Amino acid sequence: MAGMTIKDIAKKCHVGVSTVSRAMNNHPDINPETKEKILKAIEEANYVPNNSARNLKRNDAKAIAVLVKGIGNTFFSELVGILERECEKKGYSCILQYVDEQEDEWDVAIRVGKEKRLRGLVFLGGSFSQSQEKISQMEIPCVLSTICTVGMPGASLASVSVDDFKESYKMTEYLIGLGHKKIAFFCGQIKENGVIKKRLCGYQQALEEAGIPYDSTLVYEGKVDYDSGIELARKLCNENKDVTAVVATADILAIGAMKGFYEQGVSVPNDISIVGFDDLEISKYLTPGLTTVRQEISQKGEKAVELLLDNIQDADMTKREVIIPVSLSRRESVRDMRGEE
Amino acid sequence: MAGMTIKDIAKKCHVGVSTVSRAMNNHPDINPETKEKILKAIEEANYVPNNSARNLKRNDAKAIAVLVKGIGNTFFSELVGILERECEKKGYSCILQYVDEQEDEWDVAIRVGKEKRLRGLVFLGGSFSQSQEKISQMEIPCVLSTICTVGMPGASLASVSVDDFKESYKMTEYLIGLGHKKIAFFCGQIKENGVIKKRLCGYQQALEEAGIPYDSTLVYEGKVDYDSGIELARKLCNENKDVTAVVATADILAIGAMKGFYEQGVSVPNDISIVGFDDLEISKYLTPGLTTVRQEISQKGEKAVELLLDNIQDADMTKREVIIPVSLSRRESVRDMRGEE
DNA sequence: TTGTACGCGTTATCAG
DNA sequence: CTGATAACGCGTACAA
Numbered sequence: 047m048a049g050m051t052i053k054d055i056a057k058k059c060h061v062g063v064s065t066v067s068r069a070m071n072n073h074p075d076i077n078p079e080t081k082e083k084i085l086k087a088i089e090e091a092n093y094v095p096n097n098s099a100r101n102l103k104r105n106d107a108k109a110i111a112v113l114v115k116g117i118g119n120t121f122f123s124e125l126v127g128i129l130e131r132e133c134e135k136k137g138y139s140c141i142l143q144y145v146d147e148q149e150d151e152w153d154v155a156i157r158v159g160k161e162k163r164l165r166g167l168v169f170l171g172g173s174f175s176q177s178q179e180k181i182s183q184m185e186i187p188c189v190l191s192t193i194c195t196v197g198m199p200g201a202s203l204a205s206v207s208v209d210d211f212k213e214s215y216k217m218t219e220y221l222i223g224l225g226h227k228k229i230a231f232f233c234g235q236i237k238e239n240g241v242i243k244k245r246l247c248g249y250q251q252a253l254e255e256a257g258i259p260y261d262s263t264l265v266y267e268g269k270v271d272y273d274s275g276i277e278l279a280r281k282l283c284n285e286n287k288d289v290t291a292v293v294a295t296a297d298i299l300a301i302g303a304m305k306g307f308y309e310q311g312v313s314v315p316n317d318i319s320i321v322g323f324d325d326l327e328i329s330k331y332l333t334p335g336l337t338t339v340r341q342e343i344s345q346k347g348e349k350a351v352e353l354l355l356d357n358i359q360d361a362d363m364t365k366r367e368v369i370i371p372v373s374l375s376r377r378e379s380v381r382d383m384r385g386e387e
Numbered sequence: 388m389a390g391m392t393i394k395d396i397a398k399k400c401h402v403g404v405s406t407v408s409r410a411m412n413n414h415p416d417i418n419p420e421t422k423e424k425i426l427k428a429i430e431e432a433n434y435v436p437n438n439s440a441r442n443l444k445r446n447d448a449k450a451i452a453v454l455v456k457g458i459g460n461t462f463f464s465e466l467v468g469i470l471e472r473e474c475e476k477k478g479y480s481c482i483l484q485y486v487d488e489q490e491d492e493w494d495v496a497i498r499v500g501k502e503k504r505l506r507g508l509v510f511l512g513g514s515f516s517q518s519q520e521k522i523s524q525m526e527i528p529c530v531l532s533t534i535c536t537v538g539m540p541g542a543s544l545a546s547v548s549v550d551d552f553k554e555s556y557k558m559t560e561y562l563i564g565l566g567h568k569k570i571a572f573f574c575g576q577i578k579e580n581g582v583i584k585k586r587l588c589g590y591q592q593a594l595e596e597a598g599i600p601y602d603s604t605l606v607y608e609g610k611v612d613y614d615s616g617i618e619l620a621r622k623l624c625n626e627n628k629d630v631t632a633v634v635a636t637a638d639i640l641a642i643g644a645m646k647g648f649y650e651q652g653v654s655v656p657n658d659i660s661i662v663g664f665d666d667l668e669i670s671k672y673l674t675p676g677l678t679t680v681r682q683e684i685s686q687k688g689e690k691a692v693e694l695l696l697d698n699i700q701d702a703d704m705t706k707r708e709v710i711i712p713v714s715l716s717r718r719e720s721v722r723d724m725r726g727e728e
Numbered sequence: 729t730t731g732t733a734c735g736c737g738t739t740a741t742c743a744g
Numbered sequence: 745c746t747g748a749t750a751a752c753g754c755g756t757a758c759a760a
Binding site: 049092093094095096097098099100101102142144146156157160161162163183272275276301302304305308327328330331332333 | 433434437439440442468498503613
């Protein structure tokens with residue numbers, strides 16, 4: 047039977063609605079027998095309380111949402127699971143909200159925040175090149191878990207991120223340490239204040255500190271997708287520079303590039319080495335396996351909800367940044383050039 | 388300001404709440420000027436109506452949900468987008484519901500169906516080895532878009548799927564036509580009535596019709612993930628059968644197998660050919676590119692909501708099956724054996 | 729321990 | 745065209 051309500055159950059059990067409510071919500075002040083009886087009736091009748099009505103009442107519900115931009119990103123799906131688990135552990139319910147590539151994540155955030163009377167928000171992905179105005183409209187604490195908020199003003203923004211500059215620096219340094227001298231940089235669109243910009247700086251500094259002059263013609267800017275990787279690889283081959291290694295700012299870019307090099311008859315890692323960022327699940331299963339930077343994703347998830355909950359409780363504890371460590375997944379896409387020549 | 392309601396807006400504009408409601412919901416009977424004024428006030432005040440209250444009232448809301456099992460499956464994410472777009476086009480709102488790997492998708496379906504007072508449901512993924520009992524508890528129309536419902540009884544079940552038997556048959560036939568005689572079969576767990584079982588039958592029949600005796604020791608059963616692919620490949624190599632081709636029932640299995648073969652020093656496609664199912668985005672970017680079966684995913688999405696909406700409108704039009712066509716994405720993982728020996 | 733009655737924020741009805 | 749007011753289904757004071 048459709049459209050059953052708490053009243054129907056109450057009637058069935060010859061009790062009042064509040065008793066049914068108490069039974070469902072594990073209230074202490076109820077006769078165990080009555081409770082038993084009611085729960086059985088609910089089970090039998092296959093009754094499920096109306097969610098909207100519930101939320102309407104307890105709009106103090108301890109709920110947060112995770113906003114995911116870029117549903118196809120397999121990197122996120124793992125994190126989402128951890129986020130959900132972590133929330134549950136802390137007694138919060140967690141709702142998932144996907145946002146289309148075209149939509150503005152802040153518009154969505156503000157809307158669902160109010161619609162659902164959320165207590166907090168975790169952002170996954172998106173670019174966050176945001177106007178002050180929108181950010182200040184956000185009335186609940188937020189944690190960005192993709193990009194760092196240092197230098198970003200606004201309401202209650204916190205972030206859990208990696209140090210993009212440093213990681214990129216280290217990655218480049220690693221390559222240099224292996225004897226690579228001419229290293230190209232494959233990346234998506236470089237935006238002021240964006241992750242890619244930071245990674246570019248890290249790359250640049252590592253080069254300079256090693257006494258290798260930075261050559262801007264070695265920076266190949268495209269989009270962050272497979273095809274762009276192919277294209278960039280092709281371009282590099284055509285320009286015929288004697289590059290021995292490539293730093294790609296994302297695994298999918300690196301994977302595309304590997305395909306591109308293959309098509310050009312350039313062998314990875316024999317003719318050219320390549321490294322990525324993200325450590326996608328697939329990266330391990332490629333041939334050759336892709337050397338890449340891995341974020342401690344479970345730690346990231348834990349820190350993110352920890353930070354958010356802190357900010358929810360203490361309104362003034364706002365704007366904390368947490369940097370989580372990363373590690374290098376060394377695989378076969380990099381060649382050791384030392385002792386050659 | 389937090390927690391604003393329709394009343395606040397009404398007060399601000401010196402009108403009644405119903406007038407505000409009318410302005411928001413595009414009701415015709417309202418003075419354009421009043422409407423203008425109210426909308427401006429809403430905009431200014433940054434007011435967003437409470438979702439729960441809305442849904443509580445219009446529990447006739449035209450909403451359906453998409454249930455996704457296996458969030459990591461990139462194949463689904465594409466389909467989800469199409470489903471959402473298609474729903475919107477038909478004036479339905481569409482909510483996404485992810486279900487954990489451990490959860491029973493029917494339990495979830497029944498629960499959210501009632502919680503949210505949904506009009507219909509689309510299932511993505513999951514195994515559906517379901518008891519009659521649960522299925523009959525489902526009170527709203529459902530469309531399964533992963534598996535075919537032929538032979539499955541129950542409430543209002545419809546499905547959009549591919550003909551797994553036939554596709555597998557054709558794939559095997561294709562390999563045979565290319566001169567392959569000893570063809571192994573890599574698959575996940577074989578369950579009665581499941582897709583894999585059907586694909587196995589297709590493989591089997593293609594073999595037999597070509598006069599090649601079916602050899603059950605050539606069927607390698609594992610799980611549907613990368614590691615299982617590696618393991619199966621390793622097992623095959625160790626057994627040292629002179630297999631020249633492998634049919635894998637999923638791209639990820641095939642990708643894992645490619646890695647496994649590589650590790651064993653077996654070259655794809657020179658020493659062994661391999662084909663998959665799904666045509667994941669990544670399959671195209673592997674080296675060598677994976678030959679695989681592609682479903683017309685946009686068509687699948689369109690058909691799915693079309694079917695669902697039909698079933699929502701005509702309660703008796705239930706239980707229709709739609710088979711959508713597939714195509715072969717021919718890439719480099721298969722070798723033509725003809726004219727050799 | 730239990731039941732009655734009110735209110736959550738919204739939309740729909742109906743009388744002005 | 746507009747404004748009271750009655751639902752929607754549930755949780756919870758408060759009274760019993």
